[in-house]
Amino acid sequence: MATPQEKLADALEALHALQEQGRTVIRTQDLTRVQRERLTRQGFIRPVINGWYIPARPDETVGETTAWYASYWDFVSAYLEDRFGDAWSLSPEQSLLLHAEQWRVPEQLLVRSPRGRGQVTQFIHGSSVYDLRLPGAQDRDQTVLRNLRVYKVEAALIAAGPGVYATHPTEMRTVLAGQRDFSAVLERLLNGGHSVIAGRLAGACRNIGRDGEAVEILETMRAAGYDVRETDPFAGRLPGFVYRRDEPPASRRIRLMWQTLRDDIPARFPAPAHQAVAPRDYLQAVEDLYVTDAYHSLSIEGYRVDAALIDRVRRGDWNPESNDEDRRQRDALAARGYHDAFQAVKASVARVLEGQNAGRIADEDHRGWYRQLFGPSVTAGLIPAGALAGYRNGPVYIRGSRHTPLNPDAVRDAMGTLFELLDEEAEPSVRVVLGHFIFVYIHPYLDGNGRMGRFLMNLMFASGGYPWTVIPVQRRQAYMAALEQASVDQNIGPFADFLAGLIGETPPAAPA
Known part of the structure; x- marks a missing residue:
């Protein structure tokens, strides 16, 4: 008699066969009753309506929306085709x-x-x-x-x-x-x-x-004899905005978002310090925040790190080539990558403090930040080397968000437009807020978008004379909620207020 584990394995094989056929929507008739019950009980499929299921992950918590949002449009297509034909x-x-x-x-x-x-x-x-x-x-x-x-x-x-x-x-x-x-x-x-x-x-x-x-x-x-009276259906205009017919839709949309949202930001930010900080002092202050910044930024992404691990990475006492225990630690690899990327971002900040254009520096350097961020994971064999090649070539979904990032074909156009806008923007607070927001809105990478967005944010903070700013993990919920309002409702105010409120704030120290 088959064991429960063997029966679950049989059900998983059946589900895998469907997924190999490209099926992202599961019907009652696709699996036996026993297979459906076991897969549902173990969290591998989730019912949407009677007789219809979507694949899911067993580690998703109750109320988690990621599987549904990732499957939504495929599900809608299959469901409507089944109900109405063509x-x-x-x-x-x-x-x-x-x-x-x-x-x-x-x-x-x-x-x-x-x-x-x-x-x-x-x-x-x-x-x-x-x-x-x-x-x-x-x-x-x-x-x-x-x-x-x-x-x-x-x-x-x-x-x-x-x-x-x-x-x-x-x-x-x-x-x-x-x-x-x-x-x-x-x-x-x-x-x-x-x-x-x-x-x-x-x-x-x-x-x-x-x-x-x-x-x-x-x-x-x-x-043709028709009495036509012109009416403007828009609530207002965007004065000075130049519409380009030959621009890709994704690029045009990013530029429109920037123009629509930017004016709501400057009044929410404090004025930068009147007296410029010496570059050496600024960079030392950034380095002094490294342990705290790494702890909070990695913790926001779900990594489990502490001050001791982060400091060991900084001192060079950690080596995935010689330490088998560290090589197996996903968190340690993330900490090592964060350290290397942090140093690369500091070099970019130094160039900005010399007076170079922050948007141009971000455009030139951000790929290097990304390579440093994930280089240790490639070295350890956890991700393929090809992941360092550039922007994603597949879809990606944000956990718990209704926002669906741009299609992979649109990412390169949108990212080019983002850096052009950062280059042209004169107001530092706008560069800070929209630089971070639009970067994660596009979500150009399969992983690391949050960390990269915060690096970009701090480069823009430096360009306006603001201090390096840490987003505390304790405020993760408010941070994500503000980003969601900006992404889904095009309401940038809460996110601008959130970032402005952190300026000069001392973040909680990383646990020892």
Whole structure:
């Protein structure tokens, strides 16, 4: 008779076979009842609705959302295809968000289908889908993004309600600015007699500085006999912002976010010290904070370190090549990498204190910081050497966050734009807050994004004459909540207040 361990192993083999086929959504019929029960009990799969499961990790705590957010869009695609066949599409508003590279998990997903029942289906973690009994995008109006049936941009701009401009201004500006010409939109406006929508689109185009397209829409509709009155659907303008048609959507979105959020930051920060600190004194103060900074930054990421280990690493008494015990310690490897990266960041800070442009230094040096951060783990064989090559080439998800970082294909464009913005920005507090926030928003690496974001933050602190600042692990919850508000709600105020409140604060010492 098979032991419980053998039965679990059998169930895991069945799950592994499904995953090898690329399956990220599990149906009742995919596994036997016994296999489902064992995998569910041990935490390897999690029920979403009756008969539908997603893979999970057994070490996830109750209420953990990571597995769900990582599987969400694949699950939605499979579920809707099963219910409606090919007779469905996401709402025009949701379609526009996806075209703008906004893949955040919505609280309620709106779906159109002639087979819809006008009711809500509850999923886990407070998310749901509402199926409207309306025809979705048809034929020439439909396209597919990551197995999701969505409206093409030109069709969505006509079908979407005016409220989306106020609730998602960054995404709508991103989409509008990416249109090379409006001929496809104009054709649909004329054929449908959409005079009110034409006036709204003309106003939206003028809002982003595309006056020529606004005039074209108005004059063409009027020439066809329609009475069109221009209205601006946005709540305000972004004066001085230059929209570039040939810019990748991810880059345009990052620049729009920067312009939208920056003005809310400076008033929340104290003025830098009037008298500049000598570079030698500044760097010594940074070195004096090393043990405390390493303890808190590593602890925020879940590593278990103390002052003794960190100090041993600094003195060079730790060597993964000769110490088998240390080689096996994930925490010790992280501490060693942090030490090496810290020294590299200090060298970057020295260049900034000499008067060099902080954005340019960050662009030139951040890859070196990353190589130092994970070099010991490569040496010990815990991660492949290829991990040091550069930005990620696969998806990544932030534990407990509704924010979905950019697709890997968009990361390089977005990172280039971030460093351009840091280079051009004159206000130090904006460089500090948005440098850190947008770096972790993009999440360019598979691991280490938090540590790298805090290194970047402190380089920007130095560029404005502010002291090196430690985020205490005791305030991790407030830190992550402020980042979540910025990522999901585009509300940068709480994060700016959080960082400003730490300036000059003495962090708790690392335990011995």
